[in-house]
Amino acid sequence: MPTIALYVCPQTVCSSLSMAMDAFNLANHVAGRSLFTLQRFSLTGQPVDLGFAQIQVDGDLSLAEDADLILLAASGSAIDRTLTDNAALLPWLAQRPPQQQVASLCSSAFLLAAAGMLTGRRATTHWALATTFRQRYPEVSLHIEQLVCEDGHVLSSGGAHAGLDLCLHLIGQHGGAELAQQVANALVFDSQRGSQSRFAPLLPPIQTHCPLAPLLHWLNLHYAQSIDLNRLAAHANCSARTLLRRFKSSTGLTPNDYLQRVRISAAQQLLRGPLALEQIAEQVGYGDRATFAKLFKQLCGESPGAFRKRVRQADA
Known part of the structure; x- marks a missing residue:
């Protein structure tokens, strides 16, 4: 029975966190048994204030030490603030053993990259963050066209709904393809959505001050x-x-x-x-x-x- 530890910080996108929890809880319901155990953790083990809501957690970093999967919900587009406020998380992430899966949703791929977990690996994130990501982490093989990337024990996903693609992928790994499809059907979600390229604009906007x-x-x-x-x-x-x-x-x-x-x-x-x-x-x-x-x-x-x-x- 896999244990999933979901990281919560002040930058956590609430919809991303709740979407992931809903997907795994629904998988338990459809399977008729507690296939996934869900836990929430923060840096200090204290509840996290998201501004409009306070998220209760089950413990601090030590809680997630023995989890089968660590999941970082999306953390928004304020990359510098996210990296600064979660600096203490990075060395802890870097020490994760290869038998422990670690996954990021959307912009939290920056946390994995900053921790060195994506060096030499394939990864993805939201298409709008591709340029910034490549500039910061040229050592990462960014496949921005992919909704979900898996390289060894490290997984990442693209935009908001791609987080659900990643959760379904994990449900399929641990509970079977049929269960993953049943969960997708219950959520009225097309699990065969192609690539992220379909959603990215083809052309950069023309700036008025551009000489060309x-x-x-x-x-x-x-x-x-x-x-x-x-x-x-x-x-x-x-x-x-x-x-x-x-x-x-x-x-x-x-x-x-x-x-x-x-x-x-x-x-x-x-x-x-x-x-x-x-x-x-x-x-x-x-x-x-x-x-x-x-x-x-x-x-x-x-x-x-x-x-x-x-x-x-x-x-x-």
């Missing part, structure tokens, strides 16, 4: 045309080499990568309408459907057909 803003706006109007680096450089009144440097600095992308994302973003809007895939491919600048479909899946994590089906179901 006029060129980016022009690209957003003329993306379907035949455009190469020399044409863009001429439009920006600079050399191709200079444009490459400025483009990467301003957008984090190469001009060609940006162009493909503009085209695929336009295709996403057209897929909400009645046009055939061949027509959409042509309208956004691709000569054939195969090239369009391949790039679409690379950037969006699903095929154009799957995207169309999903958004139409959502609109309905």
Whole structure:
């Protein structure tokens, strides 16, 4: 009977904590027995004030020493404050033995990384935190497209609902795939949701002070045309080499990568309408459907057909 110790701190996102507890409690109910034992712990063993609610805990760090799984609920986007306030947790996490699973939901992957638990490992977190995470922890192999990552005894998940994906994954590990599916069904949750890429915006926002803003706006109007680096450089009144440097600095992308994302973003809007895939491919600048479909899946994590089906179901 696995014991799960859930860490609570002032930055804990209450919905993330309650979602995890609900999932494992529901697994116990569906299984008809106490398959999972849940405990909450804090640094000091004292109740934790979340501002609008006070969370009772069962003990301090020593309580979780013998747990089978340590689970860090999401801790919000104030990364510096979270790392500072939970500094005492980091060396304790670093000492976790390999037989003890440790899992983070969403932004709490920063706590695992700061403790050195993700060095040389695969991990994920919320797509909006990817740039910050990579800058802080280049030694971690970040797979931001994945909803759930497991590398050895360390697990991580992406955004809010990906935390439920991770909980279902753990329920499947310890209680079987059938139980995990029953819990997903009871929660009316699609456990086959593909990748996190489907939810991340394809393009960074155009900042008004960006020196390339006029060129980016022009690209957003003329993306379907035949455009190469020399044409863009001429439009920006600079050399191709200079444009490459400025483009990467301003957008984090190469001009060609940006162009493909503009085209695929336009295709996403057209897929909400009645046009055939061949027509959409042509309208956004691709000569054939195969090239369009391949790039679409690379950037969006699903095929154009799957995207169309999903958004139409959502609109309905």
